Amino acid sequence: MKLKASLALAFGLMAGASFAADTELVIATVNNGHMIEMQKLSKNFEQANPDIKLKWVTLEEGVLRQRVTTDIATKGGQFDVMTIGMYETPIWGKKGWLQELKTDAKYDADDILPAMRNGLSVDGKMFAVPFYGESSMLMYRKDLADKAGIKVADKPTWTDIKALAAKIHDPKNGVYGICLRGKPGWGDNMAFLSTLVNTNGGQWFDMQWKPQLESKPWKDSINFYVDLLKNYGPPGSSANSFNEILALYNEGKCGMWIDATIAASFITDPKQSKVADKVAFAQAPTAVTPKGANWLWAWALAIPSGSKKVDAASKFVTWATSKEYIELVAKTNGWGHVPTGTRKSTYANPEFQKAAKFAAAEKAAIDSANPNDSTLPKSPYVGVQFAAIPEFQAIGATVGQEMSAALAGKKSVDAALKASQVAAEREMKKAGYYK
Numbered sequence: 001m002k003l004k005a006s007l008a009l010a011f012g013l014m015a016g017a018s019f020a021a022d023t024e025l026v027i028a029t030v031n032n033g034h035m036i037e038m039q040k041l042s043k044n045f046e047q048a049n050p051d052i053k054l055k056w057v058t059l060e061e062g063v064l065r066q067r068v069t070t071d072i073a074t075k076g077g078q079f080d081v082m083t084i085g086m087y088e089t090p091i092w093g094k095k096g097w098l099q100e101l102k103t104d105a106k107y108d109a110d111d112i113l114p115a116m117r118n119g120l121s122v123d124g125k126m127f128a129v130p131f132y133g134e135s136s137m138l139m140y141r142k143d144l145a146d147k148a149g150i151k152v153a154d155k156p157t158w159t160d161i162k163a164l165a166a167k168i169h170d171p172k173n174g175v176y177g178i179c180l181r182g183k184p185g186w187g188d189n190m191a192f193l194s195t196l197v198n199t200n201g202g203q204w205f206d207m208q209w210k211p212q213l214e215s216k217p218w219k220d221s222i223n224f225y226v227d228l229l230k231n232y233g234p235p236g237s238s239a240n241s242f243n244e245i246l247a248l249y250n251e252g253k254c255g256m257w258i259d260a261t262i263a264a265s266f267i268t269d270p271k272q273s274k275v276a277d278k279v280a281f282a283q284a285p286t287a288v289t290p291k292g293a294n295w296l297w298a299w300a301l302a303i304p305s306g307s308k309k310v311d312a313a314s315k316f317v318t319w320a321t322s323k324e325y326i327e328l329v330a331k332t333n334g335w336g337h338v339p340t341g342t343r344k345s346t347y348a349n350p351e352f353q354k355a356a357k358f359a360a361a362e363k364a365a366i367d368s369a370n371p372n373d374s375t376l377p378k379s380p381y382v383g384v385q386f387a388a389i390p391e392f393q394a395i396g397a398t399v400g401q402e403m404s405a406a407l408a409g410k411k412s413v414d415a416a417l418k419a420s421q422v423a424a425e426r427e428m429k430k431a432g433y434y435k
Helices: 002-021 033-048 061-073 088-095 114-119 142-147 158-168 189-199 216-232 242-250 263-267 310-320 323-333 344-348 350-355 359-368 392-407 413-430
Strands: 023-030 052-059 081-084 129-141 256-260 279-283 296-302
Touching: 023 033, 023 061, 023 310, 033 052, 033 129, 033 310, 033 323, 052 061, 052 310, 061 081, 061 088, 081 088, 081 310, 088 296, 114 129, 114 296, 114 359, 129 142, 129 158, 129 189, 129 263, 129 310, 129 359, 142 158, 142 279, 158 216, 158 256, 189 216, 189 392, 216 392, 216 413, 242 256, 242 263, 256 263, 263 279, 279 359, 296 310, 310 323, 344 350, 392 413
Parallel strands: 023 052, 023 081
Antiparallel strands: 081 296, 129 256, 129 279, 129 296
């Protein structure tokens, strides 16, 4: 009897031990192509780490931001790994909401592009690691530009862009001169519009933290944007963000697109794009100043500081952002499909250079973006296409709604900017920036 009891106890303990050994990591991520690919390839991680199981929560960009922000601010503990960006990382890192990420020599953190590493660090400590990084640039149909007899400069102006859009706009044949973001969101339409305002000599806040949404640069920028898309954009532009325009571009319906450099790997892929062999690249257009004309962003992986699974989460984050992961993607899908904008070694790789005709333009854009000096007048905030303060998320969301309404013709530009200014002032006063 005693033997049976002790055997039962031993088996019970063994079962308990194997049960405890399985760690489930809940990973919140965005529904972009590279992230979907990471999920497919993560079976390689699970095979190498049989005690770790991965559970994915894949969300649209705006929804992801809301969910992870609510979870980390309320210490909800829903996620073990979060996909966040350059806006959240320094703010949350400073608040102590994120685990500092320490890597070993094999990981080679010095290989990460300085712009990316700095943007995801606070006081020299990394609080997120980049899965892919990006700036913004001009992607255009060279065949249409050639047909129109226009040579696109490496550094075009917005005047050049408008002239080219007018020449290649051919809606009867299903081609629109230009496609730009219109869907509301601080990381959707406002990411693009902030760069347009920057290059027109504007800013979000002056040195006293007063919102500048009714200033001349804002009025010039938004009037130009609404007019450009009304005349040469696809119908329903106010509902389009990255994924919607990517689908249009790949169908051959956009003559030009100014957006995230990461799009280049998709629009040059013959499996996805009908115009893969007709695409060329240039830097984002400028107007009054080159400052802040192209954004800087990384979708990065971070671990909430309250996580009870730090070791397993660190293992996964390290794997997904390593040189080995990039090589795994290259081996599986080819060098033209690897996540870019993160490591010097990727750009130095001859196979990548050969496969990615966008590589030089992308790296030039990333290297030129400076979040510490992105506006012509001096600004008190860090960030190119956002202001890295906690209040910006709410302000950017509200302004995004107003700009989308102006684009849809539901409001005049002046009325939309006035409402934006009032909302921004209210938030900044409430937060105590000024009385």
